[in-house]
Amino acid sequence: MKLTAPPDYIASILKRLESKGFAGYLVGGCVRDAVMDRPIHDWDLATSATPADVAILFPKTVLTGEKFGTVTVVLPECSVEVTTFRAEKDYKDGRRPINVEFISGIEKDLSRRDFTMNAMAESIDGELIDPFGGADDIQNKIIRCVGGPNTRFSEDALRMFRALRFSAVLGFSIENETLQAIYANAGSANKISAERIHTELEKTLMSERPQTAGEMIKLGLLEKYVQISGKCPGGLEKINLLPEESTLRWCVFCALLIEEGFIKSASKFLHEMHLDKKTIKTCSKALEVFDVSSGKPAIKKLLSKNDADIVRCVAAISDVFGIGDTFTLEYTDKIISGNECYTLESLAVNGKDLLEKGYKPGPEIGRRLNELLDHVINNPEDNTREKLFELLTIAES
Numbered sequence: 001m002k003l004t005a006p007p008d009y010i011a012s013i014l015k016r017l018e019s020k021g022f023a024g025y026l027v028g029g030c031v032r033d034a035v036m037d038r039p040i041h042d043w044d045l046a047t048s049a050t051p052a053d054v055a056i057l058f059p060k061t062v063l064t065g066e067k068f069g070t071v072t073v074v075l076p077e078c079s080v081e082v083t084t085f086r087a088e089k090d091y092k093d094g095r096r097p098i099n100v101e102f103i104s105g106i107e108k109d110l111s112r113r114d115f116t117m118n119a120m121a122e123s124i125d126g127e128l129i130d131p132f133g134g135a136d137d138i139q140n141k142i143i144r145c146v147g148g149p150n151t152r153f154s155e156d157a158l159r160m161f162r163a164l165r166f167s168a169v170l171g172f173s174i175e176n177e178t179l180q181a182i183y184a185n186a187g188s189a190n191k192i193s194a195e196r197i198h199t200e201l202e203k204t205l206m207s208e209r210p211q212t213a214g215e216m217i218k219l220g221l222l223e224k225y226v227q228i229s230g231k232c233p234g235g236l237e238k239i240n241l242l243p244e245e246s247t248l249r250w251c252v253f254c255a256l257l258i259e260e261g262f263i264k265s266a267s268k269f270l271h272e273m274h275l276d277k278k279t280i281k282t283c284s285k286a287l288e289v290f291d292v293s294s295g296k297p298a299i300k301k302l303l304s305k306n307d308a309d310i311v312r313c314v315a316a317i318s319d320v321f322g323i324g325d326t327f328t329l330e331y332t333d334k335i336i337s338g339n340e341c342y343t344l345e346s347l348a349v350n351g352k353d354l355l356e357k358g359y360k361p362g363p364e365i366g367r368r369l370n371e372l373l374d375h376v377i378n379n380p381e382d383n384t385r386e387k388l389f390e391l392l393t394i395a396e397s
Helices: 008-019 029-035 051-057 106-110 134-139 149-155 158-170 176-191 194-205 212-218 236-241 246-259 266-272 277-286 296-305 308-321 329-337 351-356 363-378 385-396
Strands: 024-027 044-047 061-065 070-074 079-084 086-092 096-102
Touching: 008 024, 008 044, 008 051, 008 079, 024 029, 024 106, 029 134, 051 061, 051 070, 051 079, 086 106, 149 158, 149 176, 158 176, 158 194, 158 212, 194 212, 194 246, 236 246, 236 308, 246 266, 246 277, 246 308, 266 277, 277 308, 296 308, 296 329, 296 363, 308 329, 351 363, 363 385
Parallel strands: 044 079
Antiparallel strands: 024 044, 061 070, 070 079, 086 096
């Protein structure tokens, strides 16, 4: 199989390596995506050259992972990681190898990788090196470990999450032996940092198959963070009805987990997952809103009391749970993008105007403005200075 040639600036690195007697190949995700005819965003190269050799061969490099054989070659177009062929052993923390040995052959380097679809290489001439049948597994839409899956997962427990994330993103099935090994090794997921889990879980929730996050729970990979394992939460497939916005999807994910008792607190769960403070606050506040009345005035009233991001999350929950006929995210976004008034800031009069009309400073001004806002929310056409002053006059008479 011949693949499409890489861009000239990537090919120039391979040519430079080969001109000095070193082997060089494209490896990993870029080769997988080339075989699948998917867009390629990142280019990774492997070589027989040592990190010291690579640093000498190119004008500008950064030793980003010299211990593991990785040097970043800085080009005008982008930065490219170039890694020496290596073998690994004696892993610690269920993730990182203690001992790394630089080797001379590409096939042995590929043998340490996670899945067959990621254990392929491409030569400068576009020839595919595929010793483990990755192209066939891609053709059959199968995720399969390279070698024994128990060995692969004992080396790096994050690979279990990656298997499920790839399944969600690519729509592939996980080969049975690999799936059984995930179940058998799920306990080692407790060693993985929450930041790493957050990344894999978010990519899963943002995919077209967010229900795969439920499979992570069912298999026991999130046992450290949820109260129920061995069971898949229902309704997670509905998350795909939402826009690909992480805050919306995390919020609805939490709502579904709370509904079935998998978690008690969205704030606690999201904090443990190391989400940012703004997302945690938005999701937590949205899940505290109990008034989900339908209709434009009700939604505008909710917007008058809450940040728009919070109300959008409430609307997303309403969509997934089928709470309100017209309280949908689409309808809410139309209201937000429209010109109708639902905040004091967009009211046609303000506190200064009322002071000029003779109102004394104090709570009375705030009360009057909120009364006007309530009126305008139900009667948007009345948001003019003349009409609002007229209403104030009527209220005083």
